[in-house]
Amino acid sequence: MMTMKNLRIFLGLFLIFLLVAAEVLAQSDSIVTYQITLINKRTGKPVPGVKVHYKKLPYESEIGNLTSDNAGKVTAYFRAHEKYSLSIDNPGFLKVAEIVNPLEGASSDLVVNRTVNLIEGGVGTVLKLENLKFRRGEATIMDESYVELDRLVEMLQEAPNLRIRLEGHTDYVGNPTANLALSQQRVDAVKAYLVEKGIDAKRIETKAFGGSQPLVKSTNAAERAVNRRVEVRIIGDTNE
Known part of the structure; x- marks a missing residue:
């Protein structure tokens, strides 16, 4: 038979479980604002008009296609606890391909600001x-x-x-x-x-x-x- 003391302990633990579960659920639905500035590595200047593609892994159920603005910036919105493949492919520059974990480098308000240096390349450039x-x-x-x-x-x-x-x-x-x-x-x-x-x-x-x-x-x-x-x-x- 459960005593009153044990009942209080059980209810306390159950409350903690509910709070943790609610926090995990909230985080799983969180969105990270992922801001990238594309810079020409040699000149130090922003590169506008660059095509940026991303896909959610492993099933590629979310696909996005972005283009950098005149300041070389693009902004994507990623689910916090997912992983994405990111590719940057622009004529005259070497291709960039990487796996993104949105929470890496994120601020407390779930914003990432990063710079990607594009390297001029391609045989004959x-x-x-x-x-x-x-x-x-x-x-x-x-x-x-x-x-x-x-x-x-x-x-x-x-x-x-x-x-x-x-x-x-x-x-x-x-x-x-x-x-x-x-x-x-x-x-x-x-x-x-x-x-x-x-x-x-x-x-x-x-x-x-x-x-x-x-x-x-x-x-x-x-x-x-x-x-x-x-x-x-x-x-x-x-x-x-």
Whole structure:
């Protein structure tokens, strides 16, 4: 026979069970606001118009297709205790595919804010190092160039299978032989910096063009400045 004391203990435990069950039930219905900002890894700028797809696992019973806005942002609404596959696939960038647990990194009000860095890629893609500067007539890299070069290092670190070719160009004015040699020295200097930062030299080829491929032909020296450049061409994957 249950005594009054035992009855009180039983009722207390039953009440705790009900409270825990209610909390679990409430959490199972909770929705996480999942906000992603898509950033170009090399330039640091947001990427609009990117297609983001998600599916609820394991049966793919919920499917969503989103597009990033002008600020590179997308917002999805995930069930807190489910898992989702997330894929980001955009021309000119390497594909991102991952499994998302919505509660990882969520705030107390069930909001996640995260940044996904998109890495430019695809064989044949050419990236111009806009802010890479050399001393005039030399292969000495100027100090203001290292911010952009360090972004390139980070891009290569995050995509360890990429192989690139550094392509050097000079102005077409002057001695063609000297221009060809200078463009080779400049890509060699960039390669040396990347290797110094830990990038495997086998992943980096170089090619010098001198002044044979100008972007602009003009008698104006300032306009011809764009011809002096180093471009990064994606040439393959080390797993190929």
